Amino acid sequence: MSLAGIETERPDPTLAAALAAVEAAGAAIRPWFRRRLVAETKDDLSPVTRADRDAEAAMRRVLGEAFPMDGILGEENGLEREEARRCWVIDPIDGTRAFITGRPSFGVLLALLEDGVPSLGIIDQPVTGERWIGRRGCRTLFTGRLGGEAATRACGSLAEAELSATAPAMFDATGRTRFQRLESACRRVYWGGDCYAYGLLALGCIDLVAEQDLKIWDWAALVPVIEGAGGVITDWQGSALRQGCAGDVLAAGDPALHGAAVAKLASAGGAP
Template identity: 65%
Template sequence: MSVVGLGDRDRLLAAAIAAVEVAGQVIRPFFRSGLGAELKGDQSPVTVADRNAEQAMRTLLSQRVPEAGILGEEFGLDRPDARLRWVLDPIDGTRAFITGRPTFGILVGLLMDGVPVLGIIDQPITGERWVGVAGEPTHFAGPFGGAAGTRSCLSLNEAELSCTSPAMMDGATQPRFDALEAGVRRTSWGGDCYAYGLLALGHIDIIAERDMKIWDWAALVPVIEGAGGRVTDWNGDRLREDGDGSVLAVGDPALGDRAVEALRGRPG
């Protein structure tokens, strides 16, 4: 599915870029400032930077694209019946943010009839940005080099696996993750959305995570698919808002089926 038409595509993309830029302006002064965090009901941290950044994005997007709904992690859903829906995570990786690590990111995704058609991962401290539009190659810009494009990796035993935290797993899912981890070359921890950006640059081969909400993954899908990768749940099915919260991203689409089999306890 592509973004409506050329005129809509350009307008929507410009609005998404403006949204991450205004969020970055809000967030940067708080970075490494000793900012404290509160705990939400699910025990995840949130800061005034998260809330202020989301409010700034919501205001801008409501003005630029008034026909679209907006779903944000901090302030819920506006215009639920809209065909187009922005999905916002102002700081994906709040734990990284409050501990001074530049591995968090601003996520802006756009759904059309529930399907991700546009996504941006923006790192406002390092100046790196990944832009994905359905049906188009992913664009990456940043000061450290790199180019959008996943790498070939056909074998699990050659793959670099990444996951944000072991705490994502529970008693039912830990054995499944362990089975996948047992078959790969190496596992690295941490990264939040930044790790998905690295997968889109060809530095990571597999990311397997659980307990992911739609604002955690909506922006990632167009970025990774436009770089040549594949994003599904742990069963190999398309991600859905009402899914089980599992996310499996692979740089080489051929690796996806092998990873799914490993997660089922049947290494390929």
């Protein structure tokens, strides 16, 4: 039996449900791509569309039917079954601004937390057909028509590094100063990408991603994908990402590059 390029005689029911959920999300999203959707503004000033809501509802239906005792946390509709040891974390469209402006640099994010730790993560781009599947302790799997292999690349120094972040507006005043120290040490910075940038890091196209103010649905799926491709993903202090963290996220393709990036991102009273 084949599950999105994974050959196995005994499919993992958790993975099968996750893949069915992202397929359902993609089916809800694709009809609205480049359809000039009206976007509403949420209380946090981020945009939301019918495609976001329909995709999350579709994922909740699939996961709820497959694992009715699991928790589900989604960006648009909050938390169900807070007491559950396992919790699915959904971002139906990570990069809604890209989606509503017709850019295919958004993605569907789905993670499974077990006792608060991400054990499964999927980045799915439903328009380009690209998909990254990460499972704790396993090599990341990638499928896609545009080519690429899930393996980060070696990068010897910050001076050789390609750095990425979604937008300058995501940084607070102190964070912007800290990011600029890292930016000035790198070869180039690329703005834009949302979760797609982390997928490109997992393919060895980008060396570093540093961002602020990410919510758990923004980063949970990224952890198994980046780690399974050979990279490192932490907060800006180098600590593991966990529920309740501040949302300062640093991903490095080459683990040797990670410490140098952490030092550049150190707070004003820390390392230069």
